[in-house]
Amino acid sequence: MLPVGVEVAEHAGPPLPEVLHPSEEPGVANAVPARRAEYAAVRGCARIALRRLGLPDATVPAGPDRAPVWPAGIVGSMTHVDGYRAAAVGRADSWAGIGIDAEPHAPLPPGVDALVLSVDEQRAVARTEPALCADRVLFSAKESVYKVWYPVTRSWLGFEDVDVVLGDGTFVARLRRTGLGTDVLHGRWAVGDGLVVTAVVLARA
Structure with missing residues (x-):
């Protein structure tokens, strides 16, 4: 569904356990366990996609507006619904936006x-x-x-x-x-x- 140059990672089923980076923690500081699990799991997808772009240690915190803050030079998008989550990322010199x-x-x-x-x-x-x-x-x-x-x-x-x-x-x-x-x-x-x-x-x- 997405063009060459955009990396995608997805996962279906219950959310997999994922350790959050300290910079990502504030995004779910007061969240219920289910919300925290999905927040972490979709960032697990984002990390897989980012590794495919050559960023092995990237994090994706939430900004003040709750939108994901992607690493410099990267654009991306995440989504999750009960039983499914996915992330798509690309380099900003090729893509102005991904949704x-x-x-x-x-x-x-x-x-x-x-x-x-x-x-x-x-x-x-x-x-x-x-x-x-x-x-x-x-x-x-x-x-x-x-x-x-x-x-x-x-x-x-x-x-x-x-x-x-x-x-x-x-x-x-x-x-x-x-x-x-x-x-x-x-x-x-x-x-x-x-x-x-x-x-x-x-x-x-």
Whole structure:
């Protein structure tokens, strides 16, 4: 789902035990055990991906805004949902941003679609084969887009600021706000094992 030059590590099942670096500890200082386990496990995925880029001792603390702080010269994205976690990283001289997201392959809760999908997107969902939870795919695609947007702009991007059109395993996201140097992002999506996974990258100009 991601291009050559982006390294990905993923893990399915219960979170594997992972020792946190002291710089990573503040991110879960008051977290319940389950939250702490997922926080650590997804950073385990990040460390594997970073090692593949040649950074064997990298850490990924959380910043004041709770976003991951990647090593200098690296861009990346992490995601975790019950039973699955993944991280994707690349070098900043090649990639301006990377966004990945995983969600359960299930319909959005009642009423949420009207909050996160435009009227046109809701109509597109209504025309989609019911076996595909297209509303969840659209939601996940917007989450992936946000993970590209925020590290670059450090500003909010609402669901209403992104219009997504799904293709066969692909999607096109059109932005209603400026800040990335482009108003169109192209991504990919996949469904399997009860999950929706989406990914989008922004190449360095």
